[in-house]
Amino acid sequence: MPNDRYNVKLAHIFEGPMDLLIYLIKKNEVDIYDIPIALITDQYLDYMQWMTSMNIDLAGEFLLMAATLAQIKSRMLLPVHEDDPDEDDPRLEVTRPLIEYLEMKSAADRLMQRNLLGETTFLRAGGLETDVSSPDADIVRIGLFELIDAFQNVLKHMSPEHRVDLTSDGISVKKRIAQLIDIFEERGDLTFSQLIADMTDKPGVITTFLAVLEMAKVNLIQIYQHTQTGIIRIFYK
């Protein structure tokens, strides 16, 4: 067994501890619901040692899994109380995540087997490379203060008789972001005033403004201002 280790394992560089465990389970041809934990733990540790000797940086996740395996191994040695229904098989701690991981792996495979755009099927234009973020040359990037100016302009134009309504339950910033993303996916880019056009009340405008700031922060959108007209245009990435 130690002899074939090197030639086999050089062919497989595992992305994480899950891949390694699955490899070991398959190599030993054991049942995933009945893992011989001592055997698998030993081989797992062997492999970690080998990787260290090859100067491969072991990620922390490998150590965490090793600790989990060792803990399960020790719990397996404890006597089991047959009459205790709460006591699960300690191996479930690795079996459950492994099954879930395998499910996701097969889900990924099934996705790959679809008629992929750009792989098996194509559009007349040749793909989705349409680059929306190619604004005209006379548009410059703007900073936070220009955006706040624009915001104050909007507030000024709002009808003064509108009072603060304490009972109404306005839309949250999170919800507004989701709405805006849907709008952007449909339209690609919009001016700032278009965004708040349908917002008649102050909280709605403020929420939209906060949503735009939050979206810019997480790099979802780019904000540009036209040098002459001063119109602020927001591009969705």
Added chain:
Amino acid sequence: MTTELKHIIEALLFVTDTPLSIGRLKQIVSSAGTRDIRLAMDNLTCEYENRKGGFYLAQVAGGYQIRTRPEYAKWVKGLIQPNPNRLSKPALETLAIIAYKQPIIRSDIEHVRGVDCGGVLRMLLEKNFIRILGRKEIPGRPLIYATTRKFLEVFDLNDLNDLPSPKEIEQISGSIHAKPLIQEPADAENGHPTGKIAE
């Protein structure tokens, strides 16, 4: 009218580079009703099916789009640039987890995969396969991820219900003893979309 409407819609489908929904078509052809448009779509779909030509009418991301038939992919690939949307195996697995479990935060994704996903998530965001929905109100306020419309378009899905159901996946993973699990990592790079199985 119906023949003319069919031709109008065909012209729009020819020009568009995003899937056209019934609602969008109704905005443009305001005189036509939903039922007429749907009927025209069905007619076009049938026509393209009967003709068995180079393209078909695909139903993706809640709309309709003219796409080339998979049979001719080999030749189309000779004409155009290599696919910019190709994903590595780790990226695809991460995307699958997000697709099935969305909305989802990073630590939950990493819990399933058992490895750090920061780089992969950034790449998926950059390529616009996933989007940020907001932040979860728990300590650290982690970002919440979900898939985008582009994800539906690229993976030929009409909506998220189009994903293979969890039951189907269970059936596959139920037979994992018979099925080899480890895949040759080189395949993803070489770009065989079916992902050949090692051993």
